[in-house]
Amino acid sequence: MRNFFLYLDDIEYSARVVKRNLKLMFFPQVVIYHKARGEEKHTPKIVYYSMRNRKLLINLHFGLIAKIYFDVVLIIKRIVWFFVNRKFYRLLLDAISDYNKKYFGLAPENIK
Numbered sequence: 001m002r003n004f005f006l007y008l009d010d011i012e013y014s015a016r017v018v019k020r021n022l023k024l025m026f027f028p029q030v031v032i033y034h035k036a037r038g039e040e041k042h043t044p045k046i047v048y049y050s051m052r053n054r055k056l057l058i059n060l061h062f063g064l065i066a067k068i069y070f071d072v073v074l075i076i077k078r079i080v081w082f083f084v085n086r087k088f089y090r091l092l093l094d095a096i097s098d099y100n101k102k103y104f105g106l107a108p109e110n111i112k
Helices: 009-019 044-061 064-084 086-100
Strands: none
C-alpha cells in the first residue's frame, strides 16, 4: 500500500494491479464480512479518512477529468457542510490540509 493508513486501500491496490496490466479475479462464492458497516455511519474518523484518502486515490490513479470532478464534489461538500454540518466541514478542511501536507498517518487526536 502506498500512503494509505485506512479506507480505500483495497481500491488503491486494485488500481495498481490494473495499471500493471494484471488481471483482477472475481470469486462469487467467496464472502467477506466487515466488522464495521462502512460509510453508512458517518463517524468523524470515517469522514476524515474517506475524504483524505479519496483525494489521494484519485490523484494517484485517475485522469484529469476525475480529478476535476472530485475537486468540484469537494467544493460542493464544503459549501453544503458549512451551512448544514459544521463538524463535517471542519473534518473536510483537516483532511484536505493533511493531504496537502502529505500526511497519511493516524487522524489527529481531536478527531474521534
